[in-house]
Amino acid sequence: MSASTLIPTVAVEEDFRERAHEALGDKQLRNNFRSAMDSLMTKRAVAFSDAHEREHLRALGNAIRARALSKLPDLLERLEANLTRNGVQVHWAETVDEANQIVMSIARRRAAKQVIKGKSMVSEEMEMNHVLGAQGIECLESDMGEYIVQLDNEKPSHIIMPAIHKNAGQVADLFHEKLGVEYTKDVDQLIQIGRRVLRQKFFEADIGVSGVNFAVAETGTLLLVENEGNGRMSTTVPPVHIAVTGIEKVVENLRDVVPLVSLLTRSALGQPITTYVNMISGPRKPGELDGPEEVHLVLLDNGRSQAFADSELRQTLNCIRCGACMNHCPVYTRIGGHAYGEVYPGPIGAIITPHMVGLNKVPDHPSASSLCGACGEVCPVKIPIPALLRRLREENVKAPDTVPRIMRGQGSKYSRKERLIWNMWAKLNSSPALYRTFLKAATRLRALTPSKVGPWTQNHSAPKPAARSLHDMAREHLAKKSGETR
Amino acid sequence: MSAKQNILNKLRKSLTGTTPVPDNFDEVLVTEPWTYTPEQRIPQLRKLMEAVHTEIHLSTEQGWPALLAQLVTDRQLPSLLIAPTTAHGQKVSEHWAQNPGLPALKAYDRPVEAWKAELFNDTPASLTTTLGAIAATGSLIMWPTQEEPRLMSLVPPVHFALLKASEIRDNFYQVQREMNWTAGMPTNALLVSGPSKTADIEQVLAYGAHGPKDLIVLILEDA
Numbered sequence: 200m201s202a203s204t205l206i207p208t209v210a211v212e213e214d215f216r217e218r219a220h221e222a223l224g225d226k227q228l229r230n231n232f233r234s235a236m237d238s239l240m241t242k243r244a245v246a247f248s249d250a251h252e253r254e255h256l257r258a259l260g261n262a263i264r265a266r267a268l269s270k271l272p273d274l275l276e277r278l279e280a281n282l283t284r285n286g287v288q289v290h291w292a293e294t295v296d297e298a299n300q301i302v303m304s305i306a307r308r309r310a311a312k313q314v315i316k317g318k319s320m321v322s323e324e325m326e327m328n329h330v331l332g333a334q335g336i337e338c339l340e341s342d343m344g345e346y347i348v349q350l351d352n353e354k355p356s357h358i359i360m361p362a363i364h365k366n367a368g369q370v371a372d373l374f375h376e377k378l379g380v381e382y383t384k385d386v387d388q389l390i391q392i393g394r395r396v397l398r399q400k401f402f403e404a405d406i407g408v409s410g411v412n413f414a415v416a417e418t419g420t421l422l423l424v425e426n427e428g429n430g431r432m433s434t435t436v437p438p439v440h441i442a443v444t445g446i447e448k449v450v451e452n453l454r455d456v457v458p459l460v461s462l463l464t465r466s467a468l469g470q471p472i473t474t475y476v477n478m479i480s481g482p483r484k485p486g487e488l489d490g491p492e493e494v495h496l497v498l499l500d501n502g503r504s505q506a507f508a509d510s511e512l513r514q515t516l517n518c519i520r521c522g523a524c525m526n527h528c529p530v531y532t533r534i535g536g537h538a539y540g541e542v543y544p545g546p547i548g549a550i551i552t553p554h555m556v557g558l559n560k561v562p563d564h565p566s567a568s569s570l571c572g573a574c575g576e577v578c579p580v581k582i583p584i585p586a587l588l589r590r591l592r593e594e595n596v597k598a599p600d601t602v603p604r605i606m607r608g609q610g611s612k613y614s615r616k617e618r619l620i621w622n623m624w625a626k627l628n629s630s631p632a633l634y635r636t637f638l639k640a641a642t643r644l645r646a647l648t649p650s651k652v653g654p655w656t657q658n659h660s661a662p663k664p665a666a667r668s669l670h671d672m673a674r675e676h677l678a679k680k681s682g683e684t685r
Numbered sequence: 686m687s688a689k690q691n692i693l694n695k696l697r698k699s700l701t702g703t704t705p706v707p708d709n710f711d712e713v714l715v716t717e718p719w720t721y722t723p724e725q726r727i728p729q730l731r732k733l734m735e736a737v738h739t740e741i742h743l744s745t746e747q748g749w750p751a752l753l754a755q756l757v758t759d760r761q762l763p764s765l766l767i768a769p770t771t772a773h774g775q776k777v778s779e780h781w782a783q784n785p786g787l788p789a790l791k792a793y794d795r796p797v798e799a800w801k802a803e804l805f806n807d808t809p810a811s812l813t814t815t816l817g818a819i820a821a822t823g824s825l826i827m828w829p830t831q832e833e834p835r836l837m838s839l840v841p842p843v844h845f846a847l848l849k850a851s852e853i854r855d856n857f858y859q860v861q862r863e864m865n866w867t868a869g870m871p872t873n874a875l876l877v878s879g880p881s882k883t884a885d886i887e888q889v890l891a892y893g894a895h896g897p898k899d900l901i902v903l904i905l906e907d908a
Contacts (some may be wrong), residue, residue, distance in 0.1 A: 231887075238888055255714050266706040272696040291689035325688075343894060344885035360885060367887045386889040394895060401895075402805050415901045418870045428839060428881035428896025435835045435873070436797075446692060451708075453867050461822075466882075471733060472822035475896070476876035484872055488834040489797035500688075504695040555728045 215563040218538040228364055232535050235363045239526040242469025243577070260462045261581040263455045264517040271507070274416040274449045275498065281419025285481035287494045295325045302327065302408070302441055303508045305495060308338055309439055311405035315397075317433035318342040318425065319410030320358055320520060321443045321499055323542045324555065327408065338408075341397050341429040343390060350377050356536030358543060359467050359522040365533050397429070407433035407491070411444035411458060412519070414496070417452045420480045421496065424464060424473040431477050440479075440491040446498050447507075447516035459519060462579035466521040502554035505606055511590060512605070515550050517580040522547075524574035524584060530567050539564065546574035550587045558595060559608030565591035638668045712858060719821035719856035726820045726853045727904060733823025737879035740901040746908045750780035753845060754787050756901060757810065764789040766811035766841055768832040771815055773847055795839050804836060810843035817852030819860060824876040825902065826860060835858050835873050844897040846877075849908040 222228055247253040267274060279289045306314070314336055316322060328349065331338040340349045344361035348354060351373050355361030362370070367384050370617075375382040380392050385566035401407075409430055413422040421442050423430045434440045450456060464470045483490035502508055506512045525545025527532040527616040536544035541552045541561060549564040557563075565588050568574075596617070599610030641664040650661050686694075721729055731741050745754045765821045768774040774828050781787050793811075797804060815831045816826040825846055829835040838844050854860050857876070861867070866874070879898030892898055 235798065235888055249718070252714075252718050255711075257716050259711060262706065262709060266708060269700070269703065269811055272693045272700070275693065275696075291692055293688045293691055297688055341895065342885070343883045347885070356870070360888070362885055363888075365886075367889065370886050385893050386886045387885055390883060390891040390894055394893065397895065398805065402801065410818075412862040418867055418876075420870050426881070427883045427885075427894035429894070431835075431839050431875075432895050435839065446696075453861055453870075454710065454712075454858060457856075460857075461715070472824055472876065472878050474737070474879050474882055476824070476878075478870065479872070479876040480870040481872050481876070488793060488795065488831060488870060489836045490834070498692075500692050500695075504692060504699070507696055510703075529703040560890050624893070 211476065215278075215538065215540060215561070215567065217535045217538060219567070222534040222538045224285075227366070228535050229533060231364050231366055232532050236526050236532045239360075239469070239522075243466055243523060243526070244469075244563065246465040246469040248470065256458055256462055256580050257579055259458050260519075260579050261517065263450060263459060264580045265514075265517070267355040267450050267506070268513060268516055270446065270451070271446070271449065274451055276448060278416040278419060278449050281416065282421075282481075282496060283419075285419045286484075287419065287421075287481055287496055290495060290497045291500075292497055293500045295501055298443065298497050298501075299327065299330045301495075301497050301576070302443070303330070303334060305439065305441060305493075306331065306334075306406060309405055311336060311439070313400065313404045314406045314408055315400050315404035315433050315437060316340050316345070317407065317409035317423070317430040318345055318361075319408060319443055320355075320542060321410055321445055322408055323355065324499070324501055325445075339400050339404075340402065341427075341433055342425075343393050343427060343429075346393055346397065347373065350374075352541075354537065354562050356544065357522060358520055358547075359527060372572050380445065398522075401429075401432045401436045404433075404437040404647070406439045407437035408441050408443065409434050411448050412463065413456050414444060414449045415451075415453050415456060416449055418480060420453065420478050422456055422460070423477045423479070424460060424475070425477065426468075426470075427476040428475060431475055434477065434479055435475070435490055438491055439493045439495070440482075441495045441497065442479075443497045443499060445516075446500055446503055446519075463519050463521050466523040466577065466579040476605055492521060502556075502607070506551070506554040509605055512554075512587065514582050515547075515554070515587060517582050518547055518551065519580055520547075521579055523577045523579065527573040527577045529569060529571060529573070534567075539567070546584045546588070547582075550582075550584060550591060553591060553606060553608065557608030558591065558606055559611035562595060562608075562611045565589075565595060638670065642666060642668055642671075696820070715858045716750045716856055719858075721820050721855050727850060727906075729817055729820040730823050730853055734902065737823070737882065739823075739879045740899065741882075742901070742903050743906055744903050746905050749847065749903050749905060750776050752903060753777065753812065754780060754784060754828060756845070757788050760810075760843065762788055762810045762843060764791050764807075764809060765845075766791045766793055766808050766837060767811065768793065768813070768837075771814065771832050773812075777812065790818075793832075793834055793899070797834070797836060804840055805847070808841045810845065811837050811841040812845040812847070813838045814847045815852075816864070817854055818848050819855070819857055820853055821856040822876070822878060824857075824878040827875040827877060829873050829875070838875075838877065839896050842893070842897055843899045843901065844880075845901045845903065848902055848904050850904055850906045851908060 290301045291611040328338040340346045347362040371384040411421045412424050464473050482494040508517045524547050531545040568588050570585050572585050594609045595612045597610045645664040767777050818825050879895045880900040882890050882892045883894040884890050
């Protein structure tokens with residue numbers, strides 16, 4: 200596969216509502232998501248069969264993340280110092296462009312032609328495949344799910360299970376068409392095909408790229424969890440390993456990862472642990488016979504410091520990227536991950552994406568929720584996702600020039616007319632005289648209410664004021680009652 | 686100003702006037718539910734590892750080289766990668782010397798660059814030791830060394846691992862504390878809980894994704 204064939208991604212509708220509408224009409228997609236999410240929910244429930252244990256562990260997970268964030272700048276410096284001492288080169292990037300420049304400069308210095316990637320959502324934020332591809336460097340995904348979506352010029356539709364929107368038949372067609380292999384729907388055979396192709400790529404790659412699940416400040420250790428072994432391959436076989444991660448991924452102590460790994464793998468997949476927990480603390484030492492000669496860590500901000508600035512929104516950064524919120528989300532399950540149109544879908548996507556791309560670019564995301572509360576209930580680090588969704592809805596309708604400015608693109612749904620109506624409504628309800636006049640008018644003139652009121656009457660009957668107000672009836676009732684007792 | 690300074694300045698400004706959240710790590714939560722009697726440890730480890738297709742054999746300090754030879758022969762593996770300079774590697778070499786006709790032994794005794802193609806294409810199986818295991822999660826603990834490098838337990842499709850029963854611990858927290866991990870982490874530390882697997886296609890579990898297709902653990906009950 201040449202680098203250029205990796206560039207185009209499937210064109211999607213510009214508007215979230217249109218994409219969601221389209222997804223809702225796709226029966227295959229809905230079946231694929233429904234069955235996958237049902238199974239993931241069941242697995243998680245089984246893995247946390249002891250509710251008492253689960254709730255205490257969630258509280259601990261929350262406390263660990265809150266503690267890490269409460270000293271984030273110090274921990275980042277400590278992490279850098281310890282990694283540097285171990286021989287890891289640490290880079291800082293405020294934007295995805297800066298992060299890509301860092302990766303490009305390493306690739307140029309090493310005259311790299313091929314990059315193999317373990318799973319990394321931050322590299323998706325950076326659109327690293329596209330950026331490197333444009334410079335003639337092949338950047339290939341090695342996680343089976345990521346490989347499948349890349350082969351089909353798509354983006355991941357789930358942060359843990361990137362190809363969950365496809366069934367085996369669709370993967371069979373894809374492999375047959377793109378790889379020229381004999382058609383098979385047998386999942387074992389399909390995986391062996393992927394293994395064969397990618398093993399050669401691990402062998403050839405000049406650089407391996409990975410994400411990071413937890414960066415431990417105390418020891419200068421990058422911890423990665425995975426089942427396939429592609430993470431170990433990407434971080435061990437090529438002569439250079441570049442890890443890319445968000446600045447929030449740091450934890451203070453090595454012991455902190457004990458409950459966090461347990462929460463992560465059980466919440467994500469219902470597994471007590473993943474097949475591999477890979478802890479990397481440095482490049483190949485003198486005398487060692489393998490492992491990369493260089494290890495780099497790129498710490499990316501990309502809007503995270505904006506979320507950090509507000510003590511409520513800061514909780515967004517507790518996230519350990521398990522995906523449980525999307526697995527349990529009735530909206531995500533019905534529209535799938537692509538409808539969100541951004542790197543992170545589902546409830547966590549709705550609260551983190553606005554900080555990365557600006558609220559004005561994803562104005563409908565905070566509203567893509569029924570506020571049923573499932574996401575907040577299952578979150579292993581207790582992010583109050585429903586409360587944060589409501590908060591972003593508020594930020595969305597604020598006057599754009601409101602100070603202090605909380606976030607980029609705030610007030611993107613602000614409407615003077617709507618604000619005026621709400622102000623009037625507030626006035627009406629807080630002034631007794633005005634309210635009485637309004638009630639009188641509404642009950643007397645009830646015959647004049649329209650029978651069609653916009654989209655509401657597509658599915659509901661039109662609201663009509665009662666002949667007498669509740670206040671009136673209550674007053675009469677109370678008067679009667681006090682007459683009786685007298 | 687550098688990206689680093691900009692980021693740190695922003696974060697520090699946001700924390701102005703706040704105090705760090707105290708460290709109230711309650712170790713009971715990660716130890717108490719995951720504590721076992723000595724008799725429970727092997728069955729617990731076995732249950733979890735076998736649930737994810739690990740093959741487990743009970744053996745002894747004396748008998749394991751013969752068992753290994755049998756397993757390698759049964760699987761018709763043409764060769765086995767070992768670390769001849771280690772104590773367990775020497776035992777394998779001795780047993781092989783006394784029993785001619787067993788599959789060839791190979792050593793990972795040079796930098797990977799010197800034999801990468803052979804490692805990838807012509808090394809069907811390997812034997813490494815472990816630092817112990819974790820009963821709570823069914824995980825082997827491995828710190829690759831100069832003698833047993835990182836790729837030795839990863840690239841060959843069949844991986845044999847030696848585990849001393851006395852080194853099976855209860856939980857990850859206990860392992861970190863008793864082995865004093867914070868005093869110095871190696872280049873690479875690993876927990877391995879089965880052969881490589883994936884459920885990325887339709888959530889159907891398939892083994893042998895990118896790492897070993899088979900993980901075979903020999904537990905030395907008297908060691």
